[in-house]
Amino acid sequence: MGKSIGIVGARGHTGSELIRLIAGHPALELSFVSSRELAGELLRAHNPAWQGELRYESLSPGEVAAKGADIVILALPNQKAEPFVAAIEARAPDTLIVDLSADYRFDDRWYYGLPELYRNRWRGEKRISNPGCYATAIQLSIAPLKDLLAAPPVCFGVSGYSGAGTTPSDRNDPDKLRDNLMPYALTGHMHEKEASRHLGLPVEFMPHVAPHFRGLTVTTNLYVSKPISRDQVLLRYRSAYDAESLVQVVDEAPWVSRIAHRHEVEIGGFAVSADGRRVVVVATLDNLLKGAASQAIQNINRAIGLDEYTAIPMAGPVA
Known part of the structure; x- marks a missing residue:
């Protein structure tokens, strides 16, 4: 029924x-x-x-x-x-x-x-x-490497202005956003607190608003306690999410323009430093979906x- x-x-x-x-x-x-x-x-x-x-x-x-x-x-x-x-x-x-x-x-x-x-x-x-939109992307970006972390993850986020809602403000004013990238709440953002609470570890997050309407991207810097290869990183993410229909692990860094109007999260990029102790991961999702x-x-x-x-x-x- x-x-x-x-x-x-x-x-x-x-x-x-x-x-x-x-x-x-x-x-x-x-x-x-x-x-x-x-x-x-x-x-x-x-x-x-x-x-x-x-x-x-x-x-x-x-x-x-x-x-x-x-x-x-x-x-x-x-x-x-x-x-x-x-x-x-x-x-x-x-x-x-x-x-x-x-x-x-x-x-x-x-x-x-x-x-x-x-x-x-x-x-x-x-x-x-x-969950919050940014908090969803942040947590999915970090979780597969959570047990290897040597320092708090640092996340740089950019969202379309639909994330600022319909009440008029600088952050959803297309004229003020044109040719602009607007930082805000650079410490203590609600989604920073949310991701930290549910992951059980401190997360540092710096959000920005861009001129596009929908979709967000989070680039996360992860320092790990022992060297890891890119293949090992990919294996961890694919093992974590291959069975999840709304999470797609991709090889290249995903673009926010390709996730608009879609229901999935894309996670990719997976850049690893020469010493294997720094991993950079990119996640995109449609903040309204x-x-x-x-x-x-x-x-x-x-x-x-x-x-x-x-x-x-x-x-x-x-x-």
Whole structure:
């Protein structure tokens, strides 16, 4: 039987991608989309993937809980999820909640949904915290060499401006970004803290915003405790990810332009210093898909007992 699903924060870039994926999902039926700005407007007028009569609504936490959906996705800015979680837990505690913000990524009561690394932590939780986009790429880049590290990994990240959301700022202003690369939060970024917590080791991360709309790249510098060859590095990454449909290990350093609109992560490059003690790895992903919406659907599929990749197109652009 199908599951009803609602989205809070449906106007944003990630909300739009979620709607497209749900529209093509055989077991999910979109029951509501909440957006204050678009309340009353037909969903199909803003997202051609949806052809029904559903309209955006402006829903309070209590009204979301009263909807009684089987699944609720919270696609809200950081520090906005708690009232909705509290209302759902009070009125409909069996509802599966997937939170896309950082609010519960540090809460051990919630499952941290990065399946490729933490599938064995799954205990059938009804509360899933979706990882951050950069944090996903960082952790997948580091994990296969984690046991060999001699120093904290250093990660240089560049993202398209969709990662800054829809609220106007310098970091999503195309005019200010034109011919520019904008650094920000060079220490203590939320995804730095997130990756450090879940990997169990300190990670150093320096993010930047570029003029392109979607997709991110992370270049990670890894110092290892004993010399390693490039073939040995490749073997570790292929052994870790060959069985993972949404992680592709490639020989050359991947390009961010080739990952846009795709659901996979690409990891490659694998440059090794002459003394074998320094490894540089590059990872790319679409921050709106595997960095957000695709990963949410992946987690929902697992939670409702479906194949993990149901309705997630593989190895190609979104239809």
